[in-house]
Structure formats: C-alpha cells, structure tokens
Amino acid sequence: xxxxxxxxxxxxxxxxxxxxxxxxxxxxxxxxxxxxxxxxxxxxxxxxxxxxxxxxxxxxxxxxxxxxxxxxxxxxxxxxxxxxxxxxxxxxxxxxxxxxxxxxxxxxxxxxxxxxxxxxxxxxxxxxxxxxxxxxxxxxxxxxxxxxxxxxxxxxxxxxxxxxxxxxxxxxxxxxxxxxxxxxxxxxxxxxxxxxxxxxxxxxxxxxxxxxxxxxxxxxxxxxxxxxxxxxxxxxxxxxxxxxxxxxxxxxxxxxxxxxxxxxxxxxxxxxxxxxxxxxxxxxxxxxxxxxxxxxxxxxxxxxxxxxxxxxxxxxxxxxxxxxxxxxxxxxxxxxxxxxxxxxxxxxxxxxxxxxxxxxxxxxxxxxxxxxxxxxxxxxxxxxxxxxxxxxxxxxxxxxxxxxxxxxxxxxxxxxxxxxxxxxxxxxxxxxxxxxxxxxxxxxxxxxxxxxxxxxxxxxxxxxxxxxxxxxxxxxxxxxxxxxxxxxxxxxxxxxxxxxxxxxxxxxxxxxxxxxxxxxxxxxxxxxxxxxxxxxxxxxxxxxxxxxxxxxxxxxxxxxxxxxxxxxxxxxxxxxxxxxxxxxxxxxxxxxxxxxxxxxxxxxxxxxxxxxxxxxxxxxxxxxxxxxxxxxxxxxxxxxxxxxxxxxxxxxxxxxxxxxxxxxxxxxxxxxxxxxxxxxxxxxxxxxxxxxxxxxxxxxxxxxxxxxxxxxxxxxxxxxxxxxxxxxxxxxxxxxxxxxxx
Amino acid sequence: xxxxxxxxxxxxxxxxxxxxxxxxxxxxxxxxxxxxxxxxxxxxxxxxxxxxxxxxxxxxxxxxxxxxxxxxxxxxxxxxxxxxxxxxxxxxxxxxxxxxxxxxxxxxxxxxxxxxxxxxxxxxxxxxxxxxxxxxxxxxxxxxxxxxxxxxxxxxxxxxxxxxxxxxxxxxxx
Ligand code: SF4
Numbered sequence: 001x002x003x004x005x006x007x008x009x010x011x012x013x014x015x016x017x018x019x020x021x022x023x024x025x026x027x028x029x030x031x032x033x034x035x036x037x038x039x040x041x042x043x044x045x046x047x048x049x050x051x052x053x054x055x056x057x058x059x060x061x062x063x064x065x066x067x068x069x070x071x072x073x074x075x076x077x078x079x080x081x082x083x084x085x086x087x088x089x090x091x092x093x094x095x096x097x098x099x100x101x102x103x104x105x106x107x108x109x110x111x112x113x114x115x116x117x118x119x120x121x122x123x124x125x126x127x128x129x130x131x132x133x134x135x136x137x138x139x140x141x142x143x144x145x146x147x148x149x150x151x152x153x154x155x156x157x158x159x160x161x162x163x164x165x166x167x168x169x170x171x172x173x174x175x176x177x178x179x180x181x182x183x184x185x186x187x188x189x190x191x192x193x194x195x196x197x198x199x200x201x202x203x204x205x206x207x208x209x210x211x212x213x214x215x216x217x218x219x220x221x222x223x224x225x226x227x228x229x230x231x232x233x234x235x236x237x238x239x240x241x242x243x244x245x246x247x248x249x250x251x252x253x254x255x256x257x258x259x260x261x262x263x264x265x266x267x268x269x270x271x272x273x274x275x276x277x278x279x280x281x282x283x284x285x286x287x288x289x290x291x292x293x294x295x296x297x298x299x300x301x302x303x304x305x306x307x308x309x310x311x312x313x314x315x316x317x318x319x320x321x322x323x324x325x326x327x328x329x330x331x332x333x334x335x336x337x338x339x340x341x342x343x344x345x346x347x348x349x350x351x352x353x354x355x356x357x358x359x360x361x362x363x364x365x366x367x368x369x370x371x372x373x374x375x376x377x378x379x380x381x382x383x384x385x386x387x388x389x390x391x392x393x394x395x396x397x398x399x400x401x402x403x404x405x406x407x408x409x410x411x412x413x414x415x416x417x418x419x420x421x422x423x424x425x426x427x428x429x430x431x432x433x434x435x436x437x438x439x440x441x442x443x444x445x446x447x448x449x450x451x452x453x454x455x456x457x458x459x460x461x462x463x464x465x466x467x468x469x470x471x472x473x474x475x476x477x478x479x480x481x482x483x484x485x486x487x488x489x490x491x492x493x494x495x496x497x498x499x500x501x502x503x504x505x506x507x508x509x510x511x512x513x514x515x516x517x518x519x520x521x522x523x524x525x526x527x528x529x530x531x532x533x534x535x536x537x538x539x540x541x542x543x544x545x546x547x548x549x550x551x552x553x554x555x556x557x558x559x560x561x562x563x564x565x566x567x568x569x570x571x572x573x574x575x576x577x578x579x580x581x582x583x584x585x586x587x588x589x590x591x592x593x594x595x596x597x598x599x600x601x602x603x604x605x606x607x608x609x610x611x612x613x614x615x616x617x618x619x620x621x622x623x624x625x626x627x628x629x630x631x632x633x634x635x636x637x638x639x640x641x642x643x644x645x646x647x648x649x650x651x652x653x654x655x656x657x658x659x660x661x662x663x664x665x666x667x668x669x670x671x672x673x674x675x676x677x678x679x680x681x682x683x684x685x686x687x688x689x690x691x692x693x694x695x696x697x698x699x700x701x702x703x704x705x706x707x708x709x710x711x712x713x714x715x716x717x718x719x720x721x722x723x724x725x726x727x728x729x730x731x732x733x734x735x736x737x738x739x740x741x742x
Numbered sequence: 743x744x745x746x747x748x749x750x751x752x753x754x755x756x757x758x759x760x761x762x763x764x765x766x767x768x769x770x771x772x773x774x775x776x777x778x779x780x781x782x783x784x785x786x787x788x789x790x791x792x793x794x795x796x797x798x799x800x801x802x803x804x805x806x807x808x809x810x811x812x813x814x815x816x817x818x819x820x821x822x823x824x825x826x827x828x829x830x831x832x833x834x835x836x837x838x839x840x841x842x843x844x845x846x847x848x849x850x851x852x853x854x855x856x857x858x859x860x861x862x863x864x865x866x867x868x869x870x871x872x873x874x875x876x877x878x879x880x881x882x883x884x885x886x887x888x889x890x891x892x893x894x895x896x897x898x899x900x901x902x903x904x905x906x907x908x909x910x911x912x913x914x915x916x
Contacts, residue, residue: 077872135894136886159888179889187895211869221840221882221896228836246866250859265823269877276874278836286804290834
C-alpha cells in the first residue's frame with residue numbers, strides 16, 4: 001500500500017469517525033449489551049448454538065438435494081422456484097415477473113440479498129417505482145445512501161438528521177421532530193404506497209425444503225404487509241437459506257434476535273407458505289368481503305447462487321454460508337463500533353463476516369477494501385450463533401489478497417523478512433509480520449536502536465516507507481533478553497524441591513521488550529515453589545498471522561512445537577504470559593499442527609494467571625505473593641485482553657487478584673484498539689485511538705482514575721499508557737513479591 | 743413452581759401486553775373491555791366461543807381502514823416468550839391482526855405451550871399442509887427513526903384474552 005493510499009484511507013476513516021461515529025457507536029454498543037443480557041437468560045445457549053451450527057452444516061452439505069426438494073414443494077404449493085446463477089440472471093427474471101404483471105410499483109421489505117443484486121436499480125431502469133418499506137431502508141432510499149449495518153441499515157443517522165432529511169424532502173405542514181412523529185409520518189406514507197403496489201418483494205431468513213415456507217424475522221410489520229397486500233409475491237434469497245424442515249427453525253428463532261439486536265425475539269416471525277391463504281388487500285375494492293374473494297396469488301421464489309456454490313466448494317469460505325446475518329459480529333467488533341459499515345464493509349455486506357461474503361459474491365477486491373479492519377481480536381467468535389471462526393476467514397482472505405498482485409519487491413526488506421511469503425506481500429504487512437526479526441535486531445543493537453527510532457527524521461522515514469504512524473511511541477528494546485537474563489541467573493527453586501515444573505514461554509514481546517514482566521513471572525512462580533525453565537523458542541506466529549501470512553505462521557507453529565515438545569513429554573507445564581500467543585496455541589494451532597500435537601500443547605499450556613490460580617487452588621501459599629491488604633498495595637483498574645476473554649481466561653486473573661484482597665474494577669470494552677500492529681499503522685492510528693477512548697473513559701472516572709492500570713496483553717498495556725499517560729503493568733507484576741507498583 | 747400460564751403472563755407483562763383471563767361464558771364482556779370500537783374480527787374456531795354481534799366479522803379493506811381494533815384467534819401461545827401464533831386464514835386474519843391500531847389475540851389456555859421448540863413442532867404439520875402463521879410477540883416496533891417507537895407498520899397495542907377451559911373457570915393449571 002502506498003503512502004497516498006494510506007493517507008486516503010486515514011482521511012476516509014477520519015471523516016466517518018466525525019460524521020457517523022457517534023450514532024454508530026451508541027447503537028452498536030446498545031445492541032451488543034442487549035446481546036449479553038439476552039443470551040444470559042437463555043438456559044441452553046451453548047447447546048442451541050451447537051444445534052444451529054449442526055443444522056447449517058448439514059443443510060450446506062446437502063444443498064443441491066435440498067434445493068431440488070424445495071423446488072418440488074414450492075411447485076406443489078402453486079409457486080415457482082427460479083435458481084439464478086448470478087445477479088444479472090436474477091434481475092432479468094424479476095424484471096420479467098414485474099413486466100408480466102404490468103407492475104408500476106414494487107414494494108419491498110428489507111433484504112440484504114436484494115441489495116447484493118441491486119435489483120432496485122434494475123427495476124427502476126424499466127420505469128418501475130421501487131419502494132423500500134422498512135423504515136430504516138426507506139430513510140436511506142430517501143437520502144440516497146447505502147446501509148451501514150446489515151440489520152439496522154440506518155444506524156449511522158440520528159433522529160435529528162432524519163428529521164432534517166424528511167422536512168427538506170417532504171415539506172410536511174408541521175415540521176417533524178421526534179422519532180414518534182417521523183415513524184407515524186413514514187407509516188402513513190408507506191401505507192399508501194403499499195396499498196397501490198402491484199408486486200411485493202421480500203427476502204427470507206430461512207426457507208424450509210419440506211414445506212416450501214419462508215421465515216421472515218421482522219419488527220415493524222412491513223414484511224407482513226408486503227407479502228400479503230399485493231397479489232404477487234417475489235421472495236429473493238441466497239441458496240444458503242434453505243434448511244431441511246420446519247422443525248429446524250426453532251433454534252434460529254431463539255438465537256437470531258438475541259444475537260443481533262439483543263431482543264429475545266423480534267415482534268414478528270412470519271412463517272409463510274406461499275402462495276398464502278390470506279386474501280389480497282385491494283383498497284380499490286373497499287367493500288368486497290375478504291371471505292368472498294377468489295384470489296389467484298402468484299409466488300416466485302428466486303434463489304441466488306452468485307458465487308455461493310463455489311464458496312461451498314471452498315474449504316475456508318464455506319463456513320460463511322452458515323451465517324444467518326444476525327449482525328452480532330458487527331456489534332461486538334470494536335472497530336465496527338467506531339466506524340460502522342461504511343468503512344467496515346464492501347459493496348453490500350458489512351461487519352466481521354463481510355469479508356467472507358464479499359470475497360464470495362463480489363470478489364476479493366471488494367473484500368480487500370476493508371479486510372484489514374479485522375484485527376483478529378476474536379470477540380465475535382463467541383457471539384456468533386453458528387460458531388463461525390470469523391477471524392480465520394478474514395485471515396485466509398488477507399493471505400489470498402497478499403498473494404494476488406505482484407506488489408513491490410524490496411530487497412532490503414527481503415533481507416529483514418525471512419518469511420515464507422511471496423514477494424508481493426505489502427511492505428507494511430511484511431514488516432509487522434516479521435516483528436520477531438526486528439525485535440531481535442533491535443535488542444542486539446539496543447540502546448542505539450531505541451535512540452534512532454526516537455529521532456524525528458527516522459520516524460518520518462518510517463511513516464513514509466512502511467506507514468508506522470509517527471504519533472505512536474515505539475516500544476524500546478532491551479539489550480538483555482529474558483532468555484539471557486534467566487540463563488545467567490538460573491532457577492532459584494530446584495527441580496528436586498519443586499512441586500511442579502514449568503517452561504515459561506518467552507514470547508517476543510516479553511523476551512525483547514517488556515523483560516520486567518517476564519522476570520516478575522519467574523519470581524511469582526518460584527515463590528509458589530515451581531521450578532522454572534525458559535527455553536529459547538521462536539515467536540508463536542501471531543504477528544505474521546495477523547498480517548495474513550499464513551505459511552509463515554504455520555512454519556512458526558511447527559518450530560514452537562518442536563521447541564516445547566520435549567518439555568511436554570517430560571511432564572512440564574507450558575506457561576504463557578502473552579494472551580495472544582496462548583490463543584495461538586489453543587485455537588489457531590489446530591489448523592497448523594497434527595491433531596495429537598495440537599491437543600498435547602493445548603492441554604499442556606496455561607495463561608500465567610490461570611496457572612497461578614491453579615497453584616493457589618491446590619494449596620500453594622498465597623502469602624508468599626504480594627497481597628492487596630499490604631501497605632501501599634494498589635487498587636486496580638483491570639483490562640483483560642480480547643483473546644483472553646474469548647478463551648474465558650479473564651476470570652482467573654480477577655479471581656486471583658480478589659482472593660489476594662485487591663480491590664479490582666474491570667473494564668467491559670471489547671478491545672483496547674491497539675491489536676498488535678493495528679494501532680501503529682498510519683492509516684488506522686486514529687481509529688485505534690477512537691476505539692481506545694472507550695477504554696480510557698472507563699479508567700478516568702472518579703472511581704478509577706487513581707487506580708493502578710493493569711492489563712494482560714502487551715498491546716493493551718501500550719495502548720493504555722499512550723491513552724492515559726499512566727503506567728500500565730501486567731497482573732503478574734502486581735503479584736511479584738518484589739513489586740513496587742502502587 | 744410457576745405454571746405455564748404464570749410464565750406466559752409474566753412474559754406478556756414484560757412486553758407491556760395486558761392479558762385477561764376469562765371463561766367462554768364471560769367472553770363477550772371481557773372482549774368489550776379490551777376492544778375499542780369500531781371493531782373488526784375474523785371467526786374464532788373455538789367451541790362455545792364466538793364473536794359478539796358488535797364485532798364486524800365480515801372484514802373488508804374498508805373495514806380495516808376504519809377499525810380501531812382487530813380481533814383474531816391465536817392457535818398457540820408460547821409461555822417463554824409471551825408470543826401468540828396467528829394462523830393466516832382466507833377470512834383475513836393476517837390483515838385484521840395487522841392494520842388496526844390495536845390487536846386483540848384470543849387464545850385458549852389449553853393451547854399454551856411452554857417453549858419455542860414445542861410451538862414449532864406443532865406448527866410443522868400445519869406448514870407442510872400449506873398453512874401460514876406469524877409468531878407475534880408484543881406490538882409492532884421500530885428503532886429506525888432514532889428511538890424506539892411502537893406501531894411502525896402494525897398495531898401499536900396488543901391485548902391477549904386467555905380463555906380458561908370451561909370446567910376450570912377459576913384458572914390455575916389444569
Ligand atoms: S457471522 Fe455469525 S455473528 Fe456474524 S452475522 Fe453471520 S451469524 Fe451473525
């Protein structure tokens with residue numbers, strides 16, 4: 001990516017932060033909070049997600065057969081099923097239906113698939129008046145804007161902005177002001193437009209092959225009117241919406257609203273088996289009793305392939321087809337919460353899973369536009385009702401984008417980047433992907449390397465060449481690495497005297513930069529009678545993986561395993577300080593290592609506070625650590641790490657600190673915004689700070705502003721220090737018997 | 743232990759949907775209390791219960807427009823959610839439950855089920871038989887205009903009339 005492109009990107013993000021950021025933030029945070037509350041009430045939440053996943057897996061597996069079954073049922077019911085290869089094919093068919101019905105107006109309920117087709121434009125070209133009846137979609141149609149969210153398309157607009165828009169466009173007798181007034185105005189106006197419509201077009205959240213029914217999840221009631229008022233109903237849906245039977249709908253009905261906007265259930269879940277028995281509502285014949293009508297309803301189900309069948313054959317993109325478009329992955333995403341779908345989205349889709357959809361239906365270029373905004377924080381993974389590994393899809397597509405174009409080949413960087421990647425990888429990605437090599441070099445040449453990187457001209461150069469934002473302080477390398485230090489010092493608890501033996505994994509950051517937290521970890525473990533070893537081991541592969549350099553990460557995984565395998569065989573526990581590296585061991589390594597190796601490492605590795613918790617539970621003497629009731633012991637403002645939370649490990653840190661009598665307040669933001677290299681990148685620096693502000697706000701309240709800032713992740717520590725200009729430490733540094741932090 | 747009826751009532755309370763329990767004998771009177779005239783309705787398929795004379799039971803598009811209240815039958819109630827299942831009928835239950843400002847759903851207590859899977863299980867054969875229904879939970883709503891508003895395209899208010907089984911007029915779990 002060139003300097004210009006980076007600057008344009010930064011400019012666009014800045015603009016969205018200023019114009020839409022506030023409304024997007026308020027709404028997505030509301031949805032996200034609602035989700036947490038709503039799923040907490042659901043007794044069988046995990047089992048329901050498993051069931052939902054199973055149904056989708058099975059349906060996609062059997063898709064061709066289900067489509068044929070559906071065709072038969074729809075035809076038996078008296079409707080037509082048209083399987084469209086692509087958008088043009090679908091639009092042609094829909095235009096024909098409109099033409100045969102001499103349609104002057106088509107009313108629509110909300111459908112992302114219809115946005116994918118751009119069917120409105122196609123119909124309008126034939127002179128058909130197309131009206132969106134979902135209030136949010138209608139606002140956008142009036143404003144001529146694109147949706148910023150897949151479920152709540154107009155969340156980037158405030159009440160006041162909509163009022164201004166309507167007052168300008170429609171010039172009502174009394175200017176509109178409140179949401180209530182705006183809604184009633186829209187209801188009336190749209191009601192008239194629906195009454196006169198010739199064709200109603202809906203999407204479908206699910207389609208059941210056994211009955212030919214479509215399920216529509218709505219709140220307003222416009223989809224109900226759209227489907228039954230006119231005599232012709234066209235439903236458009238991706239082929240992936242087909243499930244085998246009506247009974248399969250139950251888990252989705254319970255999950256979709258909760259996961260998306262945090263409602264237990266939306267007002268209306270329509271289960272229509274068209275052509276429906278309901279009478280056509282013909283307001284031109286106001287006195288004809290419904291019961292006396294003899295309607296001949298028409299129903300067309302237009303199923304769209306548009307790349308989906310190819311996605312089904314793609315081992316990595318296939319999971320995307322399980323997506324039920326609930327929007328949880330958007331609402332839970334810290335970056336999305338700041339900029340919304342106009343930045344975090346492609347031609348049609350937005351949010352975490354949009355990369356999969358865009359790459360599949362519109363092609364990689366559309367995905368490339370925003371794919372970088374996924375930082376791999378993984379908070380969406382537990383939120384997704386069908387358990388899609390969304391960050392993995394983002395990583396795979398990033399890897400493919402890296403490989404796609406020739407790109408620059410820089411021979412200086414090539415020397416610095418002993419990776420497994422082809423020459424085309426973007427220079428900036430390559431630099432961060434090879435952070436380990438840089439850290440090694442920086443450490444070997446410290447303190448000179450640190451002085452150099454503080455120099456203005458050097459920062460300017462770094463910004464120009466590789467896009468490291470000059471406003472972001474760079475971490476200082478330590479001359480003596482953790483491994484060196486420990487080699488000199490040696491263990492203080494011998495294996496013979498020890499209750500347990502630990503290999504402390506020297507992650508890149510702890511080894512070269514924050515050596516102090518490594519030393520603290522050693523002292524804490526030894527205070528609890530553990531024999532510690534620190535082998536020399538390569539980086540986990542997190543850094544290259546987050547740049548989409550999958551082969552390099554894969555190769556690192558093998559080397560890490562090789563360096564730890566013997567220890568695991570000897571019954572030693574692997575303890576990891578950096579949560580993002582532990583997350584590699586526990587999650588991503590499943591894709592890189594043979595199954596049994598992965599299992600062994602996963603079962604044999606622990607996050608440092610998780611391990612301390614286990615030791616204390618098993619009778620280790622807590623008094624040998626620094627406790628919270630001692631003199632000058634600090635009160636704590638704690639920020640857990642995104643991936644640590646996804647692994648459900650944050651509770652151990654909290655439990656240990658509280659058991660040791662510390663007063664702890666914990667943040668509840670999804671991510672600090674730094675996310676490894678993300679916050680260093682020139683084009684994303686401001687977004688990163690905006691995301692961080694939500695965290696900073698929580699740590700500058702009267703209850704938190706005097707507390708010691710504690711964070712489990714490296715990135716989070718750096719980000720908090722930058723944001724708050726206060727020192728931030730790892731929890732293990734608090735517990736260190738030698739700790740002076742207060 | 744809370745009964746299914748109590749759970750249903752609690753869920754409706756959370757949705758701000760008033761519910762009235764009544765007997766077949768007292769149905770007319772109860773309906774009179776929750777329906778604002780003019781009232782339009784579709785036939786109730788329940789033995790011993792029918793719409794009173796003051797309800798227009800032969801709905802037309804014109805009647806939809808002028809009615810304040812629409813009365814339709816619910817085939818099921820879902821206790822966990824406070825939902826009512828409204829089957830579509832040729833007489834127009836779908837539009838009658840949708841257009842007027844207030845919707846009154848009439849449900850027999852015996853048609854209450856505990857949870858969503860049970861409701862869907864009951865619906866399976868109906869849908870496979872060509873039927874359609876809407877699972878309606880509370881009034882129509884939107885947040886698209888910047889704040890939550892009730893009555894977007896559908897009813898602003900919902901009422902549920904729960905008919906106890908004749909021999910169990912005092913209510914309680916049979
Ligand atoms: S990927 Fe999962 S969380 Fe995201 S929209 Fe699809 S179903 Fe919802």
